Amino acid sequence: MTQMPGTIKAAKMTDTKISARNVQVYYGDTHAIKDVNIEIGSRAVTAFIGPSGCGKSTFLRCLNRMNDTIDICRVEGNIDLDGEDIYDSRVDPVQLRAKVGMVFQKPNPFPKSIYDNIAYGPRIHGLVRKKAELDEIVASSLQKAGLWNEVKDRLDGPGTGLSGGQQQRLCIARAIAVSPEVILMDEPCSALDPIATAKVEELIDELRENFTIVIVTHSMQQAARVSQRTAFFHMGNLVEIGDTQDIFTNPVDKRTQDYITGRFG
Ligand SMILES: Nc1ncnc2c1ncn2[C@@H]1O[C@H](COP(=O)(O)OP(=O)(O)OP(=O)(O)O)[C@@H](O)[C@H]1O
Ligand SMILES: [Mg+2]
Numbered sequence: 703m704t705q706m707p708g709t710i711k712a713a714k715m716t717d718t719k720i721s722a723r724n725v726q727v728y729y730g731d732t733h734a735i736k737d738v739n740i741e742i743g744s745r746a747v748t749a750f751i752g753p754s755g756c757g758k759s760t761f762l763r764c765l766n767r768m769n770d771t772i773d774i775c776r777v778e779g780n781i782d783l784d785g786e787d788i789y790d791s792r793v794d795p796v797q798l799r800a801k802v803g804m805v806f807q808k809p810n811p812f813p814k815s816i817y818d819n820i821a822y823g824p825r826i827h828g829l830v831r832k833k834a835e836l837d838e839i840v841a842s843s844l845q846k847a848g849l850w851n852e853v854k855d856r857l858d859g860p861g862t863g864l865s866g867g868q869q870q871r872l873c874i875a876r877a878i879a880v881s882p883e884v885i886l887m888d889e890p891c892s893a894l895d896p897i898a899t900a901k902v903e904e905l906i907d908e909l910r911e912n913f914t915i916v917i918v919t920h921s922m923q924q925a926a927r928v929s930q931r932t933a934f935f936h937m938g939n940l941v942e943i944g945d946t947q948d949i950f951t952n953p954v955d956k957r958t959q960d961y962i963t964g965r966f967g
Contacts (some may be wrong), residue, residue: 719744719884719914720765725779727760727769734760736938738779742931747906747915749925749946752935753961758918761935762886765916766802767795783884800827803877807889809869811861811876816853819861819872820844823880839879847875848905867898874905878913885909887917891924903928922962926950934958 720742727735735757742748742765750758760769767788769775781788788798800823811819820840823829830836840857844850849871853864861872870890877885887906891899906915906928919925925932926946933943934953941955953959 717744718742719784721780721782721785722764723780725761725764725777725781727757727764727778728776729772730774734938735764738940740933740940740943742914742916744914745910745912746931747910747917747929748943749929749932750916750918750935751920751922751925751932751961752941754920756935757938758935759888761940762888762916762918765884765886766799766804767793768799768804770795797827800880801882802884802886803880803882805870805873805877805885805887805890807892809866809873809893811864811869811872813860813862815858816844816861816864816872817857819876820879823876827880829880843875843879844872846878846909847871848901848908849875865898867894867901870894870898870902871905874902874909878909882913884914884916887915889918889920892920899924922950934961936961 718741722738722740725735725738726733738761750762752758763769764777764781769777777789783802787793812822814822817840820843821836824836824839830839841850841854844853849868852868853872861869864872870893874885874890891902894902903924906917909915917925917928929946931943932946932949934941934949934955934957936957941957942949942953944954949958950962953962
């Protein structure tokens with residue numbers, strides 16, 4: 703197996719956190735995801751890449767049942783989180799989304815203070831009883847998201863008053879505050895400048911010690927920098943998944959090869 707100089711061979715997938723089998727997604731008559739089978743490893747970063755419209759966001763949204771909120775969307779197949787079917791009728795999607803959090807392309811802080819943005823989730827999920835506990839969660843979430851030093855003196859200021867890159871880290875802190883196990887990120891850096899992007903990428907690299915992360919990205923460089931495994935989607939199919947380094951140096955499928963060499967997409 704070839705190894706790029708100066709890189710450490712990414713660890714092989716360890717425990718499976720999410721396992722999807724025969725997943726189909728339809729929007730009305732449009733078959734958007736076609737029989738996808740995938741295992742997502744615990745405490746690692748998996749990148750989803752592929753041309754626009756290939757189904758990356760659609761599949762990502764299956765993983766925390768976000769597609770439930772789209773009327774015409776129908777999901778079939780099985781998706782297990784730690785061996786439990788997340789589509790089981792006994793699963794409460796709201797609880798599931800606390801376990802499997804999401805960060806969107808456009809930073810979307812609530813129109814509330816920085817403090818209340820982070821405190822929101824722990825409050826509605828009843829995770830705290832005392833103000834001191836909440837203060838502690840707010841501080842530690844902002845620390846983990848690498849934002850604490852920039853905002854500790856303005857916690858009462860509005861979340862929307864932060865820069866775009868800060869807002870995105872605020873949204874990551876908000877996702878972390880409810881102690882999720884998985885964080886789904888849909889092009890989290892596409893609205894950010896290179897410096898803010900670098901900060902978020904560093905953060906993703908730190909977070910993978912404690913969280914399972916799935917990131918959709920249009921940047922191959924970003925996938926190569928932050929992920930250990932990469933999945934390539936094309937026209938609703940999962941074409942291949944493997945160690946990021948292998949996907950970028952030795953793809954098996956011609957469609958992957960064409961995409962990573964810029965021939966389409
Ligand atoms: N809410 C929706 N209603 C109807 N069709 C949809 C909806 N969302 C996505 N689709 C369709 O499903 C397919 C996959 O779209 P999806 O947004 O998942 O692609 P993507 O890979 O995330 O693309 P991009 O890179 O542009 O974000 C496309 O054909 C799209 O038009
Ligand atoms: Mg998308």
